[in-house]
Amino acid sequence: xxxxxxxxxxxxxxxxxxxxxxxxxxxxxxxxxxxxxxxxxxxxxxxxxxxxxxxxxxxxxxxxxxxxxxxxxxxxxxxxxxxxxxxxxxxxxxxxxxxxxxxxxxxxxxxxxxxxxxxxxxxxxxxxxxxxxxxxxxxxxxxxxxxxxxxxxxxxxxxxxxxxxxxxxxxxxxxxxxxxxxxxxxxxxxxxxxxxxxxxxxxxxxxxxxxxxxxxxxxxxxxxxxxxxxxxxxxxxxxxxxx
Amino acid sequence: xxxxxxxxxxxxxxxxxxxxxxxxxxxxxxxxxxxxxxxxxxxxxxxxxxxxxxxxxxxxxxxxxxxxxxxxxxxxxxxxxxxxxxxxxxxxxxxxxxxxxxxxxxxxxxxxxxxxxxxxxxxxxxxxxxxxxxxxxxxxxxxxxxxxxxxxxxxxxxxxxxxxxxxxxxxxxxxxxxxxxxxxxxxxxxxxxxxxxxxxxxxxxxxxxxxxxxxxxxxxxxxxxxxxxxxxxxxxxxxxxxx
DNA sequence: TACCTTTATGTCAAAAGTACGCAAAGATGT
DNA sequence: ACATCTTTGCGTACTTTTGACATAAAGGTA
Numbered sequence: 001x002x003x004x005x006x007x008x009x010x011x012x013x014x015x016x017x018x019x020x021x022x023x024x025x026x027x028x029x030x031x032x033x034x035x036x037x038x039x040x041x042x043x044x045x046x047x048x049x050x051x052x053x054x055x056x057x058x059x060x061x062x063x064x065x066x067x068x069x070x071x072x073x074x075x076x077x078x079x080x081x082x083x084x085x086x087x088x089x090x091x092x093x094x095x096x097x098x099x100x101x102x103x104x105x106x107x108x109x110x111x112x113x114x115x116x117x118x119x120x121x122x123x124x125x126x127x128x129x130x131x132x133x134x135x136x137x138x139x140x141x142x143x144x145x146x147x148x149x150x151x152x153x154x155x156x157x158x159x160x161x162x163x164x165x166x167x168x169x170x171x172x173x174x175x176x177x178x179x180x181x182x183x184x185x186x187x188x189x190x191x192x193x194x195x196x197x198x199x200x201x202x203x204x205x206x207x208x209x210x211x212x213x214x215x216x217x218x219x220x221x222x223x224x225x226x227x228x229x230x231x232x233x234x235x236x237x238x239x240x241x242x243x
Numbered sequence: 244x245x246x247x248x249x250x251x252x253x254x255x256x257x258x259x260x261x262x263x264x265x266x267x268x269x270x271x272x273x274x275x276x277x278x279x280x281x282x283x284x285x286x287x288x289x290x291x292x293x294x295x296x297x298x299x300x301x302x303x304x305x306x307x308x309x310x311x312x313x314x315x316x317x318x319x320x321x322x323x324x325x326x327x328x329x330x331x332x333x334x335x336x337x338x339x340x341x342x343x344x345x346x347x348x349x350x351x352x353x354x355x356x357x358x359x360x361x362x363x364x365x366x367x368x369x370x371x372x373x374x375x376x377x378x379x380x381x382x383x384x385x386x387x388x389x390x391x392x393x394x395x396x397x398x399x400x401x402x403x404x405x406x407x408x409x410x411x412x413x414x415x416x417x418x419x420x421x422x423x424x425x426x427x428x429x430x431x432x433x434x435x436x437x438x439x440x441x442x443x444x445x446x447x448x449x450x451x452x453x454x455x456x457x458x459x460x461x462x463x464x465x466x467x468x469x470x471x472x473x474x475x476x477x478x479x480x481x482x483x484x485x486x
Numbered sequence: 487t488a489c490c491t492t493t494a495t496g497t498c499a500a501a502a503g504t505a506c507g508c509a510a511a512g513a514t515g516t
Numbered sequence: 517a518c519a520t521c522t523t524t525g526c527g528t529a530c531t532t533t534t535g536a537c538a539t540a541a542a543g544g545t546a
Contacts, residue, residue: 020265022302023360059265063332063360084330087362089306117266117306120331187493205535207494212533222542228492229542430524448504450525455502465511471523472511 003106007077007136019056024118025063026156027071028053028163031127032179035191036145036146039160040074040132043140044153049102051136051145051153052160067121072143076131081124082177085166086159088118093155102153105137122163123180146195164196171196177236185223185231188209246349250379264300267361268306269297269331269399270314271406275422278434279388282403283317283375286383287396288305292345293387294396295403296378297361310364317384319374324367324421328409329402331361336398345396348380365406367421389438407439414439420479428466428474429453 003009029040041050055070057063067082092115132141144150146164151157167174171193179192190206210216217237222230246252272283284293298313300306308323337358375384383470387393389407394400410417422435433449453459460480465473 020360022263023266057332057360059357060334061332063330079450087306087327087330089300089309090304091303114302117263117300119332131351185493202535202537203493204495204537208496209534226492227544228490229494229544230491308515340515427521428524446524447506447526451527452503469523470513471521472513472525474524 006106008105011136015056017057020059022115022117024054024056024116025067025070026052026118026120026159027067027074028052028120028122029071029075029130030122030124030163030167030179031130031143032192032195033127033143035188035195036147037192037195038143038145039149040130040141041144041149041152042134042138043073043142044103044137045139047102047104049153050150052156053141063119067119068140070124071121071134074133074166075123075125076133077125077129081175082121083124083166083170083174084119084121086120086162088120088155088159088162091115093118094153099153103137118159120159120163122167124175126178126181130183168196168198180236183219183221183233183235185233187231189234249349251348251471252377258299263359265358267297267299267359268310269295269361269363269402270310270317271295271363271365271403271420272314272318272373273365273367273406273410274373274386275435275438276370276386277401278431278438279390280435280438281370281386281388282392283373283384283385284392284395285317285377285381286385287346287380288382290346292396293393295399296384303375306362310362310461314364314366316378317376318368319376320368320372324418325364326366326409326417327362327364328414329380329405331363331398331402334358336361337396342396346380361402363402363406367418369421369424371424380448411439411441423479426462426464426476426478428476430474432477 031038031040040053042053043050053070053074055073057079061069063081064084064175067084068080071080071082072078103107127143130143132143146160149157149160152160163205174194177195180189184229186207187203189210190203193206194200215237216234219233219235221233223233224230268406274281274283283296285296296313296317298309298316300309304312307325307327310327311323314323314325315321339483370386373386375386377384389403392400392403395403419435419439421430423432429450430446432453433444433446436449437443459477462476462478464476466476467473
């Protein structure tokens with residue numbers, strides 16, 4: 001049953017020695033593109049099965065840094081805004097047999113993980129700066145619109161759901177600026193809030209509210225090429241984009 | 244250096260076999276008494292050192308249930324409102340040598356915990372229903388007012404701080420009723436909000452706001468023995484106290 | 487140039503939050 | 517017995533925030 005030459009076996013043997021058992025990290029990487037909230041997902045080799053990026057914590061590494069490392073590897077980003085949002089600690093989080101069958105790895109007998117407790121982190125990243133990269137177990141890494149996500153491996157649909165709820169609840173004090181390019185228009189910012197909150201907002205009231213916070217500076221430039229009135233470009237004031 | 248007959252050694256040997264390594268739970272148990280927010284702490288045998296209650300997760304046990312078990316053992320309560328609030332995952336959370344010296348256990352060589360990642364839970368409990376109970380490493384278990392907490396073992400002062408911030412932030416959707424006895428007066432409820440929020444409130448506006456929520460029912464009875472006008476007793480309506 | 491859509495602002499009323507007035511209740515001191 | 521004091525319970529008025537909606541300017545399309 002176990003193929004001792006398969007790279008997965010060697011990976012898990014490595015992990016087994018150097019990482020903390022029973023514990024993992026799953027990352028929900030949020031991006032924003034074409035007025036839609038997106039999540040970065042991985043397709044496992046030789047399958048049509050997708051999952052969140054994840055990984056294990058080195059025995060010598062802080063949990064936050066492990067999350068940074070894992071997510072940096074998939075995005076190529078140097079700096080990251082990360083937020084721990086929940087620990088998934090049920091004894092049975094998903095149907096293990098079914099899942100192992102789907103990912104089809106010849107290492108099912110290894111005594112690594114009768115169960116795994118997963119610490120969930122979400123990242124807010126700028127879509128255009130991400131260079132999606134697979135790991136050795138996967139062969140495709142790409143963005144999915146939040147409303148088009150397929151049935152994922154493990155309990156990852158659930159994890160995304162909880163991440164989104166957490167983001168929604170804390171949207172007021174999260175640095176939303178990380179999801180946007182340096183310059184953007186007010187309507188674009190509005191679409192972002194709308195997709196996070198899950199409902200539409202009145203453009204006039206949104207404008208008023210955003211302006212009242214005094215976080216934005218308007219540039220002289222306008223967004224060209226729009227079919228209608230060209231909107232001004234804005235930028236977060238330094239103190240706020242650095243958060 | 245290691246006393247193989249010391250109960251702590253046997254405990255850790257047990258834990259080492261049956262529990263998940265590198266991972267623990269710490270519980271911040273909030274109670275409310277005499278208009279003060281309190282936390283339940285343990286004093287370690289033969290020392291003047293205090294810590295939060297904590298423990299380890301059985302390999303076969305969900306994290307939430309482990310937290311329940313650990314906190315039930317210290318409080319004697321059958322039902323508990325628990326809230327996971329943060330994972331403390333730094334590689335160096337406190338000065339280990341200093342701490343081991345303080346708790347003075349003859350098991351310092353055991354290779355159990357080079358480091359521990361701790362999942363923080365807070366509990367909201369009714370002060371009067373708690374029967375504090377020590378474990379085999381401690382000899383005193385009692386309530387401390389939040390503003391009189393001494394320097395604790397490990398990073399437990401920090402954990403309490405983070406728990407309080409979390410409670411404060413979420414006070415709006417937490418079932419505060421669990422911190423109060425079945426019946427209470429409006430001024431008592433106000434003191435509770437004041438200690439959680441950390442600032443005083445206007446009694447008249449507080450009354451209006453609470454009443455607008457329509458969660459309380461007023462009893463015919465009044466609180467006797469007060470030096471001034473006897474306040475009415477109230478009770479949370481069933482739908483709210485059951486949350 | 488008429489027309490259409492979107493942006494950028496403005497107005498106004500409803501709702502929520504804040505400041506503060508005050509009478510009734512109940513204990514205390516004389 | 518009665519004035520005094522504090523606290524409770526409820527009310528009024530002002531301010532700030534939120535939400536609904538009007539409209540002119542901008543910029544493309546027919």
